[in-house]
Amino acid sequence: MIKKILFILFLSIASQGFSQEKSIEKLSAAPNPFTNSTKISFTATNSSAVFFSVKNVLGKTVYRKKIAIKPGKNTIAFYKNDLATGMYIYSIQDKKKTISKRFVIK
Numbered sequence: 001m002i003k004k005i006l007f008i009l010f011l012s013i014a015s016q017g018f019s020q021e022k023s024i025e026k027l028s029a030a031p032n033p034f035t036n037s038t039k040i041s042f043t044a045t046n047s048s049a050v051f052f053s054v055k056n057v058l059g060k061t062v063y064r065k066k067i068a069i070k071p072g073k074n075t076i077a078f079y080k081n082d083l084a085t086g087m088y089i090y091s092i093q094d095k096k097k098t099i100s101k102r103f104v105i106k
Contacts, residue, residue, distance in 0.1 A: 023096045024050070029078075033104035040076040042092055042099070044069045051093045052076055057086065080105050 027042040054063040091100040
């Protein structure tokens with residue numbers, strides 16, 4: 001009996017996990033690596049506010065900005081400013097999830 005209840009619970013959780021709508025996808029930076037600036041592109045399914053952040057390889061946030069996005073393709077211009085050369089992790093975070101990737105400043 002307990003096995004049946006656990007199995008039913010597992011199936012209901014698994015089906016909820018697969019039916020979740022992706023709110024942000026196709027995150028990329030071009031050019032990568034870059035010298036002065038790059039464009040961060042992603043696709044959104046709805047209008048909302050997201051946080052765009054950049055962290056160094058030690059995990060320290062070196063840039064963070066709240067951005068209003070629209071459904072469809074969105075682009076964020078990112079300028080190096082006073083950041084040193086090296087690898088960084090950039091992220092887009094909305095209410096549902098966070099997507100992160102890497103770029104290199106040369």
